Amino acid sequence: MSHEAPRTPLPIAILISGRGSNMVAFIEAVAAGQLDARIALVLSNNPDAAGLERAREAGIDTAVINHRDYARREDFDAAMVARLRQAGAELVILAGFMRILTSVFITAFRGQLLNIHPSLLPKYPGLNTHQRALDAGDSEAGVTVHFVTEELDGGPPVLQARVPVQPGDSADSLAARVIVEEHKIYPLAARWFVQGRLTLSEQGAFLDGKRLPDTGLTYQPDLDRAAT
Ligand SMILES: Nc1nc2c(c(=O)[nH]1)N[C@@H](CN(C=O)c1ccc(C(=O)N[C@@H](CCC(=O)O)C(=O)O)cc1)CN2
Ligand SMILES: NCC(=O)N[C@@H]1O[C@H](COP(=O)([O-])[O-])[C@@H](O)[C@H]1O
Numbered sequence: 001m002s003h004e005a006p007r008t009p010l011p012i013a014i015l016i017s018g019r020g021s022n023m024v025a026f027i028e029a030v031a032a033g034q035l036d037a038r039i040a041l042v043l044s045n046n047p048d049a050a051g052l053e054r055a056r057e058a059g060i061d062t063a064v065i066n067h068r069d070y071a072r073r074e075d076f077d078a079a080m081v082a083r084l085r086q087a088g089a090e091l092v093i094l095a096g097f098m099r100i101l102t103s104v105f106i107t108a109f110r111g112q113l114l115n116i117h118p119s120l121l122p123k124y125p126g127l128n129t130h131q132r133a134l135d136a137g138d139s140e141a142g143v144t145v146h147f148v149t150e151e152l153d154g155g156p157p158v159l160q161a162r163v164p165v166q167p168g169d170s171a172d173s174l175a176a177r178v179i180v181e182e183h184k185i186y187p188l189a190a191r192w193f194v195q196g197r198l199t200l201s202e203q204g205a206f207l208d209g210k211r212l213p214d215t216g217l218t219y220q221p222d223l224d225r226a227a228t
Contacts, residue, residue: 010194011040013089015080015097020051021179022095022116022186027058029187037194041087043080045099061087067099077105084109091193094148095186106150111200113148114193116186118178120160121146121215125153130171130178140164141174143182144216145189147200156205157216158198159189185219 009030014023023042029035042055045067055062063083070076081104084092094115106113119129121144133141142162149155161181165174192198197208205212217223 007036009036009038010090011088012037012091012093012190012194013041013043013084013087014039014055014093014095016042016044016049016051016095017046017098018049018051018096020049020054020095022093022182023051024054025183025187026093026095026190027055027060029191035187035191035194037091037190040089041084043083045076045097051096073100073102074104077102081105081108091190093186093190100152101148103150106148110149111147114158114186114189115146115148115153115155116182117144117146117153118175118182120144120162121153121157128171130174133165134169134171134174138165141178143178143185145185146216147205156200156212157214158192158205158207158212159185159216159219161185161219181219188219188224191224 014026016023026035026039030037030039039060042052042060042062044052044064047064047066052062052064065076065079065083067076070079090112092109092113119133120142124132130141140162142160144157145159146153146157147155161184163177163181189198192207199206203211205216
C-alpha cells in the first residue's frame, strides 16, 4: 500500500488582457490531467477582457486591477503582487497580458514568471510581431515561451514553435496558425515547471539540470516524451 502523501497541485495565476485562449488551453490541460496545477486566480488589467467571463464559466476566481487607476506603474504592479500573494500563486503565467512590468513585479516572482511571445525571439520583441515578420520577408514565424525579466521579451527562452509563412499570409492568417502552436507549448513548458524540472538562474534557463539553448528547445510532437 502506498503511503505517499497525495500531491497538492501547484497554485498558479494567469494574467490576461484579452480573449484568453491561452488561458483556456491551461484550463483544458489541468482538466485533462496534463498539468498538475490549480488555477487559483485569473487576473486582468482590462475589465472588458473576454477571458474573464470564460474563467468565471469555468468556476475560476477572477480579479481586475485596472492599470488606469494607478498614476505609477510601480503602484499598479504592487497591487497585482499583493493580490497574487493573497491567491498563493507559485507560478505566474502571462497569457496575452499587455502591460510592461517593473522590477517591483519581476523581483517578487523572479523565476516563477513565464510569458508567451508571438515571435521567434530574439527576433521581434515588443508588439506587432507577425506584421514585422511579413514585412521582413521571413520564411517562417513562430512563438516563444520565456522566463520574464526586466528586459522586455529578453528573458531566457524555454520553448519555441516554428510555423512556415505561406504566400499571401496576412498578420491575422499567420497569427491564426501560430496560436495553435501556442496552445501546445505553453502548457508543456508550465508542466515542466510544475514538475520541478524547469528553473531559472543567473546562468539562464535549465531543464533537468541542463542549460537550455539560447533560443530554448524547439517543439516537436514527441518532445514531451523525449524530454521526460
Ligand atoms: N518587464 C517585462 N514585462 C513584460 C514582459 C517582459 O518580458 N518583461 N513581457 C510582456 C508581454 N509582451 C510581449 O510578449 C508585451 C506586452 C506589452 C507591451 C507593451 O508595449 N505594452 C504597452 C501598452 C500596450 C497596450 O496596452 O496595448 C505598455 O505597457 O505601455 C510589450 C510587450 C508583458 N510584460
Ligand atoms: N506581447 C504579448 C503578446 O502579444 N502575446 C500574444 O497575445 C495573444 C493572446 O491571445 P489569447 O488572449 O487568446 O491567449 C497570443 O498570441 C500571445 O502570443
